[in-house]
Amino acid sequence: MRHLNFWILILLFLISPLLAVNAQEEARASFFVEGNQAYEEQDFAKAAKLYESVLQEDHANGHVYYNLGNTYYRMGKLGQALGYFLKAMQYLPRHEDIIANLQYVRLQTTDQKEDTDRSWRQIFNTWTVDFTRQEWIIFLVLCNTVFWIVTVVRLFYHREILLWLMILFGSGTVFLMVACFLKWWSPLPIGVILPKETTVYSAPHQQATVLFQLHEGAEVTIEEEAEDWVEIQFEPTKKGWVGKKSLFIIHPN
Amino acid sequence: MMKKFWFLEGNILLLWCIFIVPAHALQFFASVDKKTGTIEDYFVLTLTVQDVSSASQPQLSSSPDFKINYQGQSSQTQWINGKVSAQIDFRYALIPLRTGTLQIPLATVEVEGQNYKSNPIQIEITKAANVPAAQKTAFVKSFLSADKAYPNQQIIYTFELYIKRGLKVTNLRFERPELSAFHVNELEKAEPVIRVMGGQSFEVYTVTLGLTPLKEGTIEIGSASLHGEQLIQGRRNSLFDNFGSSFFSGQRKPFQLRTEPLVLESLPFPEKKQPADFYGLVGNYAIQAKLSQEKVKVGESTTLTLTVTGTGRAESIRKPSLQLDSTLKVYEDQPSYDTQIQGPKQLGRAVFTMAIVPSQPKKYNFHPVTITFFDPENKSYETRQVAIPPLFVEAGEAQQLTAVGGDSLLVQKHAVQRLGDDLLPLHKDMAALENMAWTYSSILLYSAFFFLGPLFFCFGLFWKWRAEHSATNVDKIRSSQALSKFKKELKRIQSEVTEAQPVAQSIMIALKKYIGDKANKYGEALTAQEIESWLQEKQVEADLISKLKDLFEHCELAQYAASSFSGENKQQIYELSQNVISQIEGQLK
Numbered sequence: 001m002r003h004l005n006f007w008i009l010i011l012l013f014l015i016s017p018l019l020a021v022n023a024q025e026e027a028r029a030s031f032f033v034e035g036n037q038a039y040e041e042q043d044f045a046k047a048a049k050l051y052e053s054v055l056q057e058d059h060a061n062g063h064v065y066y067n068l069g070n071t072y073y074r075m076g077k078l079g080q081a082l083g084y085f086l087k088a089m090q091y092l093p094r095h096e097d098i099i100a101n102l103q104y105v106r107l108q109t110t111d112q113k114e115d116t117d118r119s120w121r122q123i124f125n126t127w128t129v130d131f132t133r134q135e136w137i138i139f140l141v142l143c144n145t146v147f148w149i150v151t152v153v154r155l156f157y158h159r160e161i162l163l164w165l166m167i168l169f170g171s172g173t174v175f176l177m178v179a180c181f182l183k184w185w186s187p188l189p190i191g192v193i194l195p196k197e198t199t200v201y202s203a204p205h206q207q208a209t210v211l212f213q214l215h216e217g218a219e220v221t222i223e224e225e226a227e228d229w230v231e232i233q234f235e236p237t238k239k240g241w242v243g244k245k246s247l248f249i250i251h252p253n
Numbered sequence: 254m255m256k257k258f259w260f261l262e263g264n265i266l267l268l269w270c271i272f273i274v275p276a277h278a279l280q281f282f283a284s285v286d287k288k289t290g291t292i293e294d295y296f297v298l299t300l301t302v303q304d305v306s307s308a309s310q311p312q313l314s315s316s317p318d319f320k321i322n323y324q325g326q327s328s329q330t331q332w333i334n335g336k337v338s339a340q341i342d343f344r345y346a347l348i349p350l351r352t353g354t355l356q357i358p359l360a361t362v363e364v365e366g367q368n369y370k371s372n373p374i375q376i377e378i379t380k381a382a383n384v385p386a387a388q389k390t391a392f393v394k395s396f397l398s399a400d401k402a403y404p405n406q407q408i409i410y411t412f413e414l415y416i417k418r419g420l421k422v423t424n425l426r427f428e429r430p431e432l433s434a435f436h437v438n439e440l441e442k443a444e445p446v447i448r449v450m451g452g453q454s455f456e457v458y459t460v461t462l463g464l465t466p467l468k469e470g471t472i473e474i475g476s477a478s479l480h481g482e483q484l485i486q487g488r489r490n491s492l493f494d495n496f497g498s499s500f501f502s503g504q505r506k507p508f509q510l511r512t513e514p515l516v517l518e519s520l521p522f523p524e525k526k527q528p529a530d531f532y533g534l535v536g537n538y539a540i541q542a543k544l545s546q547e548k549v550k551v552g553e554s555t556t557l558t559l560t561v562t563g564t565g566r567a568e569s570i571r572k573p574s575l576q577l578d579s580t581l582k583v584y585e586d587q588p589s590y591d592t593q594i595q596g597p598k599q600l601g602r603a604v605f606t607m608a609i610v611p612s613q614p615k616k617y618n619f620h621p622v623t624i625t626f627f628d629p630e631n632k633s634y635e636t637r638q639v640a641i642p643p644l645f646v647e648a649g650e651a652q653q654l655t656a657v658g659g660d661s662l663l664v665q666k667h668a669v670q671r672l673g674d675d676l677l678p679l680h681k682d683m684a685a686l687e688n689m690a691w692t693y694s695s696i697l698l699y700s701a702f703f704f705l706g707p708l709f710f711c712f713g714l715f716w717k718w719r720a721e722h723s724a725t726n727v728d729k730i731r732s733s734q735a736l737s738k739f740k741k742e743l744k745r746i747q748s749e750v751t752e753a754q755p756v757a758q759s760i761m762i763a764l765k766k767y768i769g770d771k772a773n774k775y776g777e778a779l780t781a782q783e784i785e786s787w788l789q790e791k792q793v794e795a796d797l798i799s800k801l802k803d804l805f806e807h808c809e810l811a812q813y814a815a816s817s818f819s820g821e822n823k824q825q826i827y828e829l830s831q832n833v834i835s836q837i838e839g840q841l842k
Contacts, residue, residue, distance in 0.1 A: 062285070
């Protein structure tokens with residue numbers, strides 16, 4: 001009897017993480033459904049809180065970010081809405097709904113941005129933006145696996161076509177490795193201005209020279225983060241410091 | 254020697270100025286060249302930072318009472334009674350924007366991380382002196398073509414700058430008054446002209462604006478101002494005057510000139526005889542109507558163009574109302590407006606186009622189109638009317654099909670117009686619960702897949718190596734198993750074969766097979782001589798080779814003389830064979 005109790009305890013200990021995971025998933029499902037309901041009832045503050053609960057504990061999902069974008073837009077918070085649509089784009093970069101809503105919200109922002117940034121970062125970002133990091137990694141793994149399979153087959157069958165396939169997939173693997181490396185390390189965090197109007201200073205304190213002003217929804221690149229201040233770049237010639245609280249910061253996922 | 258001394262002293266003084274002077278208490282104060290003046294004067298504000306060797310430009314807070322222009326900075330170091338004092342002056346030109354007692358904005362300067370504020374200064378600004386225009390060197394004036402007008406009736410605003418001939422001015426900037434109650438048209442710029450006033454000759458520059466009041470009531474047009482700099486040329490009196498500037502250097506004196514405010518009475522439209530369809534259109538207009546095609550088939554389209562032209566602002570013209578047959582489908586195009594300025598007049602042209610698609614074969618007659626406006630010259634309401642030519646519609650292909658085969662499937666298509674914009678709806682699918690974030694398990698999975706390829710390659714490489722080496726392995730295995738095979742064969746012969754003749758033959762074959770296995774050859778075909786030479790090649794002892802030869806001979810003999818191969822003799826042969834082969838095996842290793 002004693003032995004039986006011991007083994008039951010061991011079993012419970014082993015399956016407890018699985019039970020906890022299931023409980024979390026159930027809670028998430030309930031938050032999500034209730035969030036949708038609150039949105040339909042136009043209780044947008046409650047909906048936002050519930051959607052944010054879905055995203056707790058490192059859980060990320062493009063659809064939930066999209067719903068949060070819609071919710072904050074309905075609350076009249078253009079900056080938050082834009083920020084969440086941009087986050088949704090990180091996970092679902094080709095989703096038509098997200099692209100449409102992002103464009104719709106962007107049309108309502110005040111600050112006009114001249115897209116003159118031709119840095120290699122910018123060029124690379126526009127080139128790789130249609131795929132997520134995870135997708136780039138999957139491409140790499142697939143291409144690499146095919147390369148090695150072709151290489152192994154060629155050990156036994158010396159056909160010219162196999163050599164060409166080796167070169168093709170080998171080059172593909174190298175290219176994708178470079179792409180993954182850059183996609184992983186190159187993108188800078190981006191930020192969206194949250195207040196209706198915010199002042200950009202020349203240094204991280206309020207006594208510094210006022211350089212220019214940005215308005216809600218302006219998208220910036222984050223160059224450096226200090227304790228309460230962030231160095232931002234709006235256009236190549238418009239750089240400066242703003243308070244961290246004025247920004248919705250989006251780190252590359 | 255003396256030179257060296259002066260050089261050394263100079264350097265010490267410089268170092269003293271740099272390092273010692275900032276240690277003193279810093280003073281920062283503001284001063285103005287005068288404390289009273291007229292609205293047309295300008296004031297020089299000097300911000301002085303004392304007892305420092307360097308300082309950044311002070312920050313002057315903006316003020317609605319002044320226009321502030323930074324003029325530059327100068328620094329000086331003085332040695333008085335053995336004390337060194339250094340100061341930096343920052344100069345600003347202040348142009349007052351109103352009369353009264355005005356407070357000069359406070360300035361702050363940051364030196365070595367500490368902020369200093371300037372002292373407050375008040376100045377008294379009075380109206381400009383009432384000097385006859387002819388006695389002035391420069392003046393401005395503005396006037397309206399009429400002091401009364403109706404809404405949407407254009408009047409001309411003229412601004413004139415008079416500059417006495419010979420007076421050098423530069424950097425002229427004209428600032429319009431506040432004109433938000435008007436629609437403003439920039440009129441053609443006039444060339445400067447010369448006018449003589451009170452015996453003085455003036456160059457006159459003119460700016461004209463077409464102003465169309467947008468509302469009724471009294472509208473005040475504020476002062477327009479002109480800012481500029483007067484160039485005062487002069488000769489240096491001594492070598493120390495204006496040191497650093499050119500010999501015939503000039504000074505720039507900023508100035509501002511301001512016009513008197515104007516008032517316009519925007520009159521209400523007369524209520525008497527005001528037509529019901531009058532919506533505030535002012536001017537004098539004509540209207541034209543045209544159909545692109547007067548004969549069409551059912552389903553085909555024709556374009557109706559209504560053109561309104563006349564004196565007045567085009568943008569204020571609305572589309573004339575049309576009463577059309579309900580069997581006509583109408584698709585309106587965006588109207589186009591064009592207003593051109595010709596002298597003081599504005600000529601407006603508005604074009605309204607619409608595609609008309611008839612759905613019945615008949616003659617369509619249209620009601621005349623009217624336009625009503627107020628003519629300010631005659632101070633009366635006018636109505637213009639135009640007839641639209643009738644439209645003749647014949648039965649189209651769709652009608653013919655209907656007549657023959659019942660209901661037609663042909664439907665007139667037209668572009669769908671977007672009426673509004675909104676966000677796309679929420680995502681309610683449970684896919685939203687999938688975790689898209691990077692997890693350790695996914696990283697492990699991708700890494701495993703990534704390294705699976707090289708692992709697979711290593712396995713293939715091993716497989717190939719094994720395949721290549723398997724041929725030589727057979728020889729080795731055959732050689733290594735030769736002795737045990739021989740022993741097994743000998744045991745079999747002992748137990749199974751009894752007759753002397755077959756025993757001798759079997760032992761001889763077993764011996765040959767052993768050598769064959771060792772030499773990787775077909776053993777039974779080997780001759781005694783071949784065996785001997787192979788063993789010699791393998792450096793087997795001669796004594797052992799001769800023992801083997803004897804054994805072969807004995808076995809051969811037994812095949813023909815069976816009596817010599819029986820009993821104890823047979824057992825000796827077995828033992829000898831085993832012994833010889835074991836020794837050969839030992840030497841071959």
